[in-house]
């Protein structure tokens with residue numbers, strides 16, 4: 001048996017051909033593949049605008065800048081996520097406040113968020129970063145209502161859930177990242193995620209204003225648009241007589257302005273070509289993930305080593321398939337002996353040394369900590385074969401029948 005990882009990219013000949021075509025083209029970066037990928041991705045999730053960036057973490061960072069996170073700003077997020085969901089607030093000098101998870105869904109508990117908000121005067125908090133953890137969509141309709149009561153913005157961390165959705169109060173499907181409830185949403189194209197581009201990220205939004213700001217921040221804060229320039233003097237514009245406000249079309253062709261402190265967080269055309277080609281198969285990938293989840297579900301229902309299960313959930317994108325088990329460490333090591341590399345998602349962020357240093361400690365998030373004691377992510381990726389999955393299931397069942 002070949003080693004079985006918990007996640008693995010799927011690269012086809014078509015993907016390879018798309019990358020080769022881009023390598024042979026005039027643009028390796030800042031070319032036409034970027035916009036093509038952005039438009040296709042926006043369409044896929046049902047958002048008005050998309051901005052491709054170098055990775056999901058950069059997407060979170062730019063979002064925090066665009067929404068005005070700075071020292072003194074407090075933002076609420078979940079401890080059960082990849083650390084970047086919280087770190088982005090720290091990049092801007094803001095303060096991260098964790099709210100515990102709902103033990104049934106593993107998602108940030110809206111009641112815990114409400115408790116936090118009610119405990120402090122209005123205006124204490126600026127935003128919430130909920131995460132569609134494991135691929136299960138957060139009920140953003142409910143979060144929007146709460147956010148509006150308290151004047152908060154929402155960044156949906158949808159890295160686990162492109163193609164996922166929740167069902168709203170009028171029974172409509174609301175796709176993750178569609179911009180109907182959250183100001184901004186972010187995705188990652190790391191190889192373990194649904195769509196692989198090597199590295200890569202995407203921001204989606206329905207706000208034109210945020211979209212334009214993000215485009216600028218992605219490329220050093222540079223503006224190249226006659227109608228938006230701020231300098232009018234002779235020297236800066238390079239025109240002898242200087243440029244008056246009403247003659248703005250007179251700027252020379254080389255002219256540009258850096259108006260804000262931005263970054264180089266661009267995606268390359270090579271990555272965009274790969275991402276675009278992968279996006280074409282995204283729906284098939286989700287379908288396969290859901291079938292894998294259903295087979296796991298069937299194999300492990302009514303097994304007494306499983307402590308709790310959230311069941312098959314409509315709209316789940318199944319980035320991860322998680323069990324909570326007895327003797328997790330024993331199972332984890334036993335699987336490794338059989339070359340099955342299960343993973344743990346996640347060590348709670350508030351217990352990372354960096355966040356402990358900021359005052360967080362064990363006991364602060366009891367449900368997240370309990371979940372972490374027992375959770376294990378089983379292999380889950382579209383080209384996981386039936387045979388491989390049967391082997392994984394059999395191995396897990398045999399561990400519990402042999403040992404106990």
Ligand SMILES: *Cc1c(COP(=O)(O)O)cnc(C)c1O
Pocket residue numbers: 055056057058081082084085131157159160187188189190200201
């Ligand atoms: C992967 C991931 C990120 C970061 O994405 P990168 O592309 O690796 O920077 C952020 N949040 C979550 C929930 C993720 O899974």
